[in-house]
Amino acid sequence: MKYFSKIYLVLIFGILYIPILTLILFSFNSANSTALFEGFSLRWYVELFNSPDTFEALRNTLILAVLSSLIATVIGTAAAEGIYKMRSKLLKGAITSVTNVPMMNPDIVTGMSMMLFFVAVAAILGVTYEDMGFFAMLIAHVTFCLPYVILSVLPRINELGDSLSEAALDLGCTPMQAFFKVKLPNIMPGVLSGMVMAFTMSLDDFVISYFVGSSNFQTLPLLIYSMTKKKVTPDMYALSTLIVVTIFILLIISNIKSGKKVDNSKKAGARK
């Protein structure tokens, strides 16, 4: 049984990683081929860094991810607090259901619906669709990030309960102070993990951006898509390798950090 487990793990992880590893290998290919490895070279990386498209897409992607995750975190955290305070079960249920729609709906339907919406908005405002490029993208990204923020903040608020903020109110805090000075620090881990999730969702999104976006606002996933539409040269591999390596480093860092946290809490528990 033990051997079987090991063989199984190696087999599945092997299959999961072979494509990514071949991609990395061929990004260093000296020839213009994605099938025949002829020698090591950094040629495709140089080509990538010389292309202004790459940097523009990278810049756009980051701006979009930072802004949309921040906006979604603010609106989503406030919403979670508001939903928690709601008395009416019906209203609560209705709001959570509507919120979850972009998460449950296939991306392609969300993308299609938002695109049609912005077509209508452009017609009403009398501008062209391209004029709204960035704002349309921002609104779309905030919309599909919101459920992830609410879903990660709401359980924290439920867990925390009312006693702490009521104590703060009794001690003379205004409701605002009670929220910002007492509640918010306590639910911070949920807020932060919601924000990180929103950030990665925005960074990674292709389908919704593809439908909503216009040609004047290119993000990295859109750039990769347009690169794979034509005959692919290894520069797309180089770009992908850089993305994979960045994600890998980020994952390791966050893993080490959360590992330390686990150790600390274990120690704290032992001391008690």
Added chain:
Amino acid sequence: MKKKGSIMRSIAAAPHIFWAILFIVLPLIIVVYYAFTDGDGNFSFENITSLADYAPIFTLSVELAVIATFVCLIVGYPLAYIIAKARPERQRFYIMLLMLPMWTNLLIRTYSIMAILDDGGFLNTILGTTMHIVGTKGAVIFGMVYDFLPYMVLPIYTCISKIDKNMWEAASDLGCKPVQVMTRVIFPLSMSGIISGVTMVLVPSISTFYISQKLGGGTFELIGDTIERQFVTGALNTGAAISLVMMVLIIISLTVMNRFSDSDEGGIIV
């Protein structure tokens, strides 16, 4: 006083409610509007009735997505089980290994499989063969399984690792054989993980267009491709009608699946 305070604080949800109505509900209403009008804005059923032409595409999409989900479950369940039974520090390492491909963009993952399996690709070059893999249904299913397997494994893993260790012992003390412990205790207890895993694989598999574009080699079309083609060619009314039908189908199947999972944990509210 207290009541007033609570109403006041429910107001914190106001920006979100406003946002949700404007950017979630309204766009869906516009989809319905487009689905039931023709190009000039006149009411018509034509888009919906013309969907009969797309019935074979619908069937094929559902077929491939169901097969892919089933394969994910068969392959993913043992994986989740093995990970959940490993030592804690090992568990974290395996989960990290599983997350990395998941966080890598879908386009990159799909393209890299295509580059390997293609007619003049890496695999055929290495083996010196001329296997034709890209363009078959098998390749598309493989792509779906490869891309969405972590979505199946993670919820099942979370579910199994939450099961009380004493359950195993209690079951075997009460006379269960190892296989029975599995089928009668662990499997039913991990049902909510399986349900959320199945939805998380099924929904993107049914609606994908990139996987079928790249690994289907243009030989056949899935429903996602059809919607995308309407979008590219500007046939927005038909595109909206297909999207609408797909959305309704998915809402129905999610509701049915929720009926089967009795626990609300990991359940999906739609």
